[in-house]
Amino acid sequence: MVVFITGGSSGIGRRLVLHYLGRGCTVATVARREANLADLYQSLECVRGLLRTYCADITDKKTIAKTIAAVEQELGPIDLAIVNAGTTYQQLEPNLDLECFEEVMLTNAIGSTYTLVPLVETMLKRGRGQIVGISSLAASGSIPRMSTYCASKAALNYLLEGLYWTLKPHGISVTTICPGFIETEMTVKHQIPSHWCMTLDRAIAEIVRAIEQKPRLYCFPFWQYQFVRLLGIMPDRIKEHVFNYSIEKWFPRPTLRSKKHDARKIIQSP
Ligand SMILES: NC(=O)c1ccc[n+]([C@@H]2O[C@H](COP(=O)([O-])OP(=O)(O)OC[C@H]3O[C@@H](n4cnc5c(N)ncnc54)[C@H](OP(=O)(O)O)[C@@H]3O)[C@@H](O)[C@H]2O)c1
Numbered sequence: 001m002v003v004f005i006t007g008g009s010s011g012i013g014r015r016l017v018l019h020y021l022g023r024g025c026t027v028a029t030v031a032r033r034e035a036n037l038a039d040l041y042q043s044l045e046c047v048r049g050l051l052r053t054y055c056a057d058i059t060d061k062k063t064i065a066k067t068i069a070a071v072e073q074e075l076g077p078i079d080l081a082i083v084n085a086g087t088t089y090q091q092l093e094p095n096l097d098l099e100c101f102e103e104v105m106l107t108n109a110i111g112s113t114y115t116l117v118p119l120v121e122t123m124l125k126r127g128r129g130q131i132v133g134i135s136s137l138a139a140s141g142s143i144p145r146m147s148t149y150c151a152s153k154a155a156l157n158y159l160l161e162g163l164y165w166t167l168k169p170h171g172i173s174v175t176t177i178c179p180g181f182i183e184t185e186m187t188v189k190h191q192i193p194s195h196w197c198m199t200l201d202r203a204i205a206e207i208v209r210a211i212e213q214k215p216r217l218y219c220f221p222f223w224q225y226q227f228v229r230l231l232g233i234m235p236d237r238i239k240e241h242v243f244n245y246s247i248e249k250w251f252p253r254p255t256l257r258s259k260k261h262d263a264r265k266i267i268q269s270p
Helices: 011-022 034-042 061-075 098-126 147-170 185-189 200-213 222-233 236-250
Strands: 002-006 026-031 050-055 080-083 129-134 172-179 217-220
Touching: 002 011, 002 061, 002 098, 011 026, 011 034, 011 050, 011 080, 011 200, 026 034, 026 061, 034 050, 050 061, 061 098, 080 098, 098 129, 098 147, 098 172, 129 147, 129 200, 147 172, 172 200, 200 217, 217 222
Parallel strands: 002 026, 002 080, 026 050, 080 129, 129 172, 172 217
Antiparallel strands: none
């Protein structure tokens, strides 16, 4: 089985790469940080599958299309594609930071679409395949400080939901996975309190189970999902109180504000 995963250089993506290699799959992954991809090879004892890494940026339309074509040529048809690469930022000022907005939308919504287009095309030709998008509970409703991230993941959810209905009759399954907070570089960088985060082990177990069961939408953990749903039906008056009194507790202000990802420099065509 050939598995294609975007964002294998850290966090969820890296762990999914190791999981599928351990199962004997052939795995291809794409990310920008060459050093992290090289480091992935160091942790490859005890795995049975074959790994190929591609240093590429998903926001570069031509490069990601070429990468997917190269994966299929070198490893064979992609059976499972996990569109996982993503980024976030906390908006600490009332003003929208356009540069951050562009980067988050370009990565999470547009870059994911650049990845999906060639995948859908090649899977449609074969009449089979599985696509999984790693979205977020943030797609369920917008909250202060996270509005750009919420908007980008909501766009991804809507795109994937439409694709689910469109591609189902063609033999292609599409699953949207919406996790709550997980202990990864992303939550560490934004100093999300650890008591809000589930362990990466637990998240990977949930994600792998959802990939096997192929539902249209899978949201976890249960209580964070219920809380997000409750926020969605709460009258605005009450919601305003919740946000006014709780937002600083939920998301304490990070001491350092990091805007751009250092790794942007490492962009290479396959
Ligand atoms: N952690 C959470 O609490 C949480 C919760 C819900 C959903 N998610 C979602 O889960 C996914 C994975 O996040 P994570 O928590 O594992 O964070 P992470 O450790 O920061 O991983 C993000 C991955 O995406 C890759 N990436 C980002 N921009 C890219 C680009 N332009 N081109 C290619 N690769 C790119 C990064 O690789 P390079 O930097 O090397 O390019 C990295 O491998 C994201 O979509 C995120 O929104 C995370």
